[in-house]
Amino acid sequence: MDMNYGHIWSQMSPFVKGIMAILVFLSIYSLGVSLERWWTFKNAKSQSVKFALEIGPLLKKEQLKEAIDLAKKYKSSHVAKVVSSGLLEFAYEAHGGNVAGHDVVAAAERAIERATMMTAADMRKGLGGLATIATTAPFIGLLATVLGIIRSFQGMAASGTGGLGAVSAGIAEALIGTAVGLFVAIPAVWLYNYFVNKIERFTVEMSNSSSELLDYFIKRLGARAA
Numbered sequence: 001m002d003m004n005y006g007h008i009w010s011q012m013s014p015f016v017k018g019i020m021a022i023l024v025f026l027s028i029y030s031l032g033v034s035l036e037r038w039w040t041f042k043n044a045k046s047q048s049v050k051f052a053l054e055i056g057p058l059l060k061k062e063q064l065k066e067a068i069d070l071a072k073k074y075k076s077s078h079v080a081k082v083v084s085s086g087l088l089e090f091a092y093e094a095h096g097g098n099v100a101g102h103d104v105v106a107a108a109e110r111a112i113e114r115a116t117m118m119t120a121a122d123m124r125k126g127l128g129g130l131a132t133i134a135t136t137a138p139f140i141g142l143l144a145t146v147l148g149i150i151r152s153f154q155g156m157a158a159s160g161t162g163g164l165g166a167v168s169a170g171i172a173e174a175l176i177g178t179a180v181g182l183f184v185a186i187p188a189v190w191l192y193n194y195f196v197n198k199i200e201r202f203t204v205e206m207s208n209s210s211s212e213l214l215d216y217f218i219k220r221l222g223a224r225a226a
Contacts, residue, residue: 013151016173019144020180026133026140027184033126034191040076041123041198047077048205055083059216064091078119082206085115086213105217112210119206123199127192134188141181148174 051074058067064087071077071084089108152171 013147013173016144016147016177019140019147019177023137023140023180023184026137030130030133030184030188030191033130034195037126037195041195041202043076044078044123044202047074048079050074051077051080051083052209062220078123078202078206079209081119082112082115082210083213085111086210086217090217105214105221108217109210109214112213116203116206116210120199120203123202127195127199130188130192130195134185134192137185137188138178138181141177141179141184144177144181145174148172148177 051070055067055070058064058070068084068087068091071080071087074080086108089111090104148171151173
């Protein structure tokens, strides 16, 4: 009996073919999300490095407006986003926008925290779908496996024998369903964990930058008071 993949596909039931199509779609979606996130994170990293090198001299010269404009230039930088929010709040105070009893450093810290949470949430875009694919793809493949086994028993019942010819098509469906489900799920798990680790590193970078910026604000206010 010819058991190449073309023959197996032609012998599959329409329902199993539908399951295979779903798994192929999930694989393509997983790949698309992964490429988009990889490109986003790559730009975020490269722009953040450039931003960190350029903003230091501006802050030493207390050129806050120029620093804010610089942050707007690096729109993909996660560090620039959180630093910009703190600089905007502090610059507002520097131009007389504060009121009595207003703690500008605390206000800047809250602005930075909001920006950090929003940036981290934006970085997680699409990862929920990737996690869902990683957890559900094996079960979708298992459904095809169960249907293939059922077909095998139906073949045995129809032929009245337990020979290989009666069950081979159903067994092939079952094995292919399991294999395709795992083929989709395993890369999705790897990629999801990879991107989650990247986000954790980016969060640490945003936290460190925020801490350094708040120290800068405290020192500047202390020098002004002196």
